[in-house]
Amino acid sequence: EPLWAAYRAGGPDAAAAFATLMAWYGGRIDRRVRGFVRPDVADDVFQEVLVRLHRHRHRLATFPHALRWARAVAVNL
Numbered sequence: 231e232p233l234w235a236a237y238r239a240g241g242p243d244a245a246a247a248f249a250t251l252m253a254w255y256g257g258r259i260d261r262r263v264r265g266f267v268r269p270d271v272a273d274d275v276f277q278e279v280l281v282r283l284h285r286h287r288h289r290l291a292t293f294p295h296a297l298r299w300a301r302a303v304a305v306n307l
Contacts, residue, residue: 231292231293233247233250233251233293234247234251234292234293237251237287238287238288238290251293252280255297258301259276259279259297259300259301259304260272260276262301262305263275263276263279263307266305267307275304275307276304279300279303279304279307282303283296283300286299
């Protein structure tokens with residue numbers, strides 16, 4: 231949760247916090263994407279999920295909530 235809070239708050243630690251979160255959990259989201267889309271578009275869908283996550287980060291209070299949200303976005307895309 232401290233990493234998610236740092237990312238949501240912005241500032242000098244936000245990029246490092248996001249990089250750490252993606253190192254830990256990005257693979258899960260990527261696997262979810264690759265389970266539902268063609269291999270030739272999986273990278274684009276994964277990037278779109280990350281863009282939307284960044285746009286909506288202020289609405290997602292906790293990291294578990296954000297992770298569930300990102301997985302749902304991946305499936306919907």
